[in-house]
Amino acid sequence: MTTIIDSIQLDYSDVLIQPKRTTLNSRKEADILRTYKFKYYNKQIQSTGITVANMATTGTFNMAKTISKLNGITCLQKHYTYEEIVNFLKNNENNDLIFISTGIKEEEYEKTCKILDTGLIDKVCVDIANGYIPNLAKFVKKLRDKYKENILIMAGNVVTGDMTQELILNGADLVKVGIGPGSACITRKITGIGRPQLSAVIECADSAHGMNGMICADGGCTCPGDIVKSYAGGADFVMLGGMLAGSLEAEGEVIKKDDKEYKLFYGMSSCYAQEKHWGKMNKYRASEGRVVEILYTGPVENTIEEIYGGIRSAMTYISARRLKDIPKCATFYKVNHQLNEIFAK
DSSP: OOOOOOOOOOOGGGEEEEOOOSSOOOOGOOOOOOOEOOOOOOSSSSEOOEEOOOTTSOOOOOHHHHHTTTEEEEEETTTTTHHHHHHHHHHOOOOOTTEEEESSHHHHHHHHHHTTTTTTTOEEEEEESSSSSSSHHHHHHHHHHHHHGEEEEEEEEEEHHHHHHHHHHHSSSSSEOOOOOSSSHHHHHHHHOOOOHHHHHHHHHHHTTTTEEEEEEOOOSSSHHHHHHHHHOOSSEEESSSTTTBBBSSSSSSSETTEEEEEEEOOOOOOHHHHHHHHHSOOTTTOEEEEEEEOOOHHHHHHHHHHHHHHHHHHHHHHHGGGGGHHHHEEEEEEOOOOOOOHHH
């Protein structure tokens, strides 16, 4: 018998955060640098939690260099060769806020272990579109059993509490949450599968935190306010793709068109990505990503500083002195309309 979950599922655009009496007098008083302690990994990191998606256009070496200096995290795209990654890590000043990325094939496991064994990096993002297949949890457990508490593992993607806990039980410190919310993703259109991102974040964060795990909300953010809502929903890290894809540090040349400048941005499950990085689109697959020309936005530092400014401002509205305090200080209004864009058209 078909089951219908009839509770309303919410996206970032469906809510606003209620302002409250505050003890903060200035944005300067809001501390957006958080010290993270993990369930398995035996080290701590300090970061703002802003995480660059491991997409081919955004998870670049140039992005990692800049974002690290801004206390953000970068998940490198998985299509760099072993030699390219090791050469970058050897010559980079700070690898503490960088993840390498991998799929779950045997050759990818071997490549990942080979990189980890250099001692140059100790953070891995195990990334597949469908985090519900059993081989993902098995892959995570295999890595955890081999490296014990010496590596930090992020794994996904999922949108429900049960699979969040499954991945944590098998060794993930961080679970990546999101199916279909990204601007370059059409999984929901092609498969009918997915869940509005805010509801996914709230449930998965609750499930993870009860087990001393954490989540990284992946996709769906269109502006700094969405990032704040993600943190308010319980996300520990927020992963961005499209919001950073037009930056100088993103992959690709600037395209000039109609007196405007653009960069090419594409989903990793798109036909374009399959042919570019794997040489073909297998017949059993359907394209679940789109290719778009996104406005060029210049150095990524400009975008990141705007995001940080938005987070600090939001914290002054709800009396959250620390980044980790945002969820306990936030109350959502469910809304039918949130922006007046009459002059923006």
